[in-house]
Amino acid sequence: MLLKTAPPAAAHRERFDAHLRAVGAPALTRGRVTTLQVNIGLRCNLACHHCHVESGPKRTERLDAKGLARIIALLDLNPGIETLDLTGGAPELHEGFRDLVRAARARGRRVIDRCNLTVLEEPGQEDTAEFLAAQQADIVASLPCYGEANVDRQRGRGVFEGSIRALKSLNALGYGRDPALRLDLVYNPVGAFLPPAQATLEAEYRERLAADFGIVFDRLLTITNMPIQRFAHQLRRDGAYDDYMTLLVSHFEAANLPGVMCRSLVSVAWDGTLHDCDFNQALRLPLPGARRTIYDVDDLDALVGAPIATGTHCFGCTAGAGSSCGGALR
Numbered sequence: 001m002l003l004k005t006a007p008p009a010a011a012h013r014e015r016f017d018a019h020l021r022a023v024g025a026p027a028l029t030r031g032r033v034t035t036l037q038v039n040i041g042l043r044c045n046l047a048c049h050h051c052h053v054e055s056g057p058k059r060t061e062r063l064d065a066k067g068l069a070r071i072i073a074l075l076d077l078n079p080g081i082e083t084l085d086l087t088g089g090a091p092e093l094h095e096g097f098r099d100l101v102r103a104a105r106a107r108g109r110r111v112i113d114r115c116n117l118t119v120l121e122e123p124g125q126e127d128t129a130e131f132l133a134a135q136q137a138d139i140v141a142s143l144p145c146y147g148e149a150n151v152d153r154q155r156g157r158g159v160f161e162g163s164i165r166a167l168k169s170l171n172a173l174g175y176g177r178d179p180a181l182r183l184d185l186v187y188n189p190v191g192a193f194l195p196p197a198q199a200t201l202e203a204e205y206r207e208r209l210a211a212d213f214g215i216v217f218d219r220l221l222t223i224t225n226m227p228i229q230r231f232a233h234q235l236r237r238d239g240a241y242d243d244y245m246t247l248l249v250s251h252f253e254a255a256n257l258p259g260v261m262c263r264s265l266v267s268v269a270w271d272g273t274l275h276d277c278d279f280n281q282a283l284r285l286p287l288p289g290a291r292r293t294i295y296d297v298d299d300l301d302a303l304v305g306a307p308i309a310t311g312t313h314c315f316g317c318t319a320g321a322g323s324s325c326g327g328a329l330r
Contacts, residue, residue, distance in 0.1 A: 037085035195222035221327030248315035256322030
């Protein structure tokens with residue numbers, strides 16, 4: 001079966017921007033930058049079906065030593081950056097991961113490690129959980145369901161069991177129990193539908209994980225699957241892409257616009273290029289205007305008020321209760 005060809009990028013942008021105009025909403029512009037999110041490499045021990053950056057064990061792209069040093073320099077140049085958000089791939093697999101964590105924490109910045117949990121059992125990662133606890137890094141951990149079948153269907157056989165072992169180890173270190181050791185879980189739908197209400201699903205997770213495994217955590221974050229990359233390929237293969245886009249557009253809520261992550265976050269790709277969000281990075285959709293990298297901008301506040309590059313995928317962040325790196329927006 002032939003796959004449908006995706007519309008050109010310009011059409012993607014125009015569709016979302018036209019929708020904003022139609023509902024009387026202003027175009028998206030950037031506010032004060034408080035989070036620097038860095039994809040330090042695409043290598044991962046998993047290859048999940050919903051992964052929007054298409055990471056996996058065979059990917060070799062990574063931020064080099066010069067880039068690592070520049071990220072630390074940007075923290076020094078921008079005291080308004082409150083959070084260093086490290087993602088990948090599995091960011092822990094980058095040899096410079098711990099240096100970045102130490103540097104950010106030494107400067108009093110919050111550090112988020114976006115962890116797939118199973119990486120903590122990889123060779124050479126046996127002490128990573130202890131390192132993160134010692135640095136008081138926050139962990140945002142992927143767990144798309146509290147049941148084994150759904151997790152393994154989305155992320156691979158045996159992933160659920162490994163994730164549960166990792167969560168128990170994190171709990172033993174104080175994560176989810178000690179207020180200084182924050183443990184948030186992330187839910188992604190396993191199909192072409194919107195996440196349920198975050199508070200309701202969090203209560204279900206809390207009850208089931210405690211009853212079945214004795215696991216505790218701080219918050220559950222629900223994140224809509226973006227119609228890009230692997231998930232988009234799957235939708236087109238199944239003939240469900242148009243229906244999914246219709247679902248997102250029909251559930252658009254203008255009330256989500258003030259809280260979308262692109263208004264307060266700058267996303268850095270493994271090659272140092274700057275983007276408005278992690279999803280734009282995956283689509284190679286740069287900041288509007290000339291291509292810029294971490295070496296071209298010293299003062300990130302210079303981006304305040306700048307337009308944000310949008311696309312059809314932006315309907316994912318603005319549908320229903322909204323979706324961002326921090327979970328539901330409302």
